[in-house]
Amino acid sequence: MQLVYVCRHCRSYLGQLDSHKTDTDRLGFHALTAEEQADIISYNLNEDVMYVKTICDYCQEAIEAHPELVLLQNPLQ
Template sequence: MKIIYYCRHCQNRIGEVDGSHATEARLGLSSLTPDEAADIITYNSIENSTYVKTVCEYCQEALEAHPELNLLSNPLQ
């Protein structure tokens, strides 16, 4: 199973991990609450992939430089 990371704001693909050797604990996903996990992790059984929302460096820098963007529902699209 592939684990694919993508930016929650700009939707760009950030990276991919071969899930056959990765566990939720090793990836830090086991520390999420059920609500956080539901918001961040999406499973796609057809593609046999797991998608994880994160924030890319570009969007992180933009949000830090302009914190008012956090008030918008889609700040960087």
């Protein structure tokens, strides 16, 4: 299964890992609550892909400069 990282705000592709070559326990997913996992992780079983939502540098900087953006549904679309 591929782990694909995308920005939760702008949906930019940030990178990917091959879970067969990576110990997913080392990534810390097991430490997340069920709610956090549901928010951060989604699956496409047909393509054998796990999507992990994170935040890119651009969006992080924009939100730090303008914290009110977090209140919008899609702040950087």
